[in-house]
Amino acid sequence: MSTEPFGEDTVADARELIARYPESRSALLPLLHLVQSVQGYVSQEGIAFCAQQLGLSEAEVSAVATFYTMYKRKPCGExxxxxxxxxxxxxxxxxxxxxxxxxxxxxxxxxxxxxxxxxxxxxxxxxxxxxxxxxxxxxxxxxxxxxxxxxxxxxxxxxxxxxxxxxxxxxxxxxxxxxxxxxxxxxxRLAGLLPDADDEYWSDVDGPSQAVETVRGAQLAADRGWTAPAMSDDVPLPEVEAK
Ligand code: FES
The missing domain is CATH 3.40.30.10 (Glutaredoxin)
Structure with a gap:
C-alpha cells in the first residue's frame, strides 16, 4: 500500500513522536492523530504509513484505528x-x-x-x-x-x-x-506536536479551563471542612477465579 500523501516533514514528525517511547508501537495513537492532521481522517494510506513507521502489520493498525471513535475513517469537515x-x-x-x-x-x-x-x-x-x-x-x-x-x-x-x-x-x-x-x-496538537511556548500559536493550546459550576462544590466543601471518608486499607479484594 502506498503512503503517498505523507512527505518528509510527516516522516520527521513521526520519528520525533516514536523517539519518545521505549517501544515504538506505543507511538501508534499519536501517529494516528498525526495522520489525521495531514489528511483529516485515517485513510488506508494512513494505516499503511503507521504500519511502516512502527513495524506493525496493517491489520494491527486497523484494529486500533477502528476501535476508537476519535479516529475518523472518512474525511472530516474543517x-x-x-x-x-x-x-x-x-x-x-x-x-x-x-x-x-x-x-x-x-x-x-x-x-x-x-x-x-x-x-x-x-x-x-x-x-x-x-x-x-x-x-x-x-x-x-x-x-x-x-x-x-x-x-x-x-x-x-x-x-x-x-x-x-x-x-x-x-x-x-x-x-x-x-x-x-x-x-x-x-x-x-493531539499528536503531541505543540508549538514552542513563545510561539504566537501557543494560545492554540492554552486557555482558562475552569468552570465556575464545576469548582463551586469543591469550594463549598473546603469552606465547610467537609472531607470524604478515608478508604480502609483492609477492604478485602474480591476473589478472582483462575481460568
Ligand atoms: S452526559 Fe453529557 S457531559 Fe456527561
Missing amino acids: HLVSVCTNTLCAAMGGDAVYQKLQRHLGSDDEPLGHEQVAGTPGEPGSIMLEHAECLAACDLAPVLQVNYEYFDNQTEQSAVELVDALQRGDKPAPTRGAPLSDFKTVER
Missing part, C-alpha cells in the same frame, strides 16, 4: 461538532440539540447522520456532526464540543447560531479552554 447525547445531557436537552443540528445541517427530509459532513469535507466551513458519549461536563449540560473545545449550557438556538458562524468562517470563542482552530490543527 470542524468536528460533537453533541453529547448521553443520559444527563439528553435529559437536559442534548437530544433535542442534536436533532435540531441534524435537520439544520441537512434537511427535514434528510437529516444529517452521525459522522456525516455538511459541505465538502476539509473545505472551509464544512462540518462533521457526531453524537458523543459523556463529555465529562455533566454539570454544564447540555454540552457540545467543536474540535474538542467546550460550548456549555447549549440550547437548540445557541447550537444553530454556533454552526452558522462556523459555516461563515467565524471561530466563536468556546465557553472555556483554548481558542478555536480547525480539526487538522487540533489533531496535530
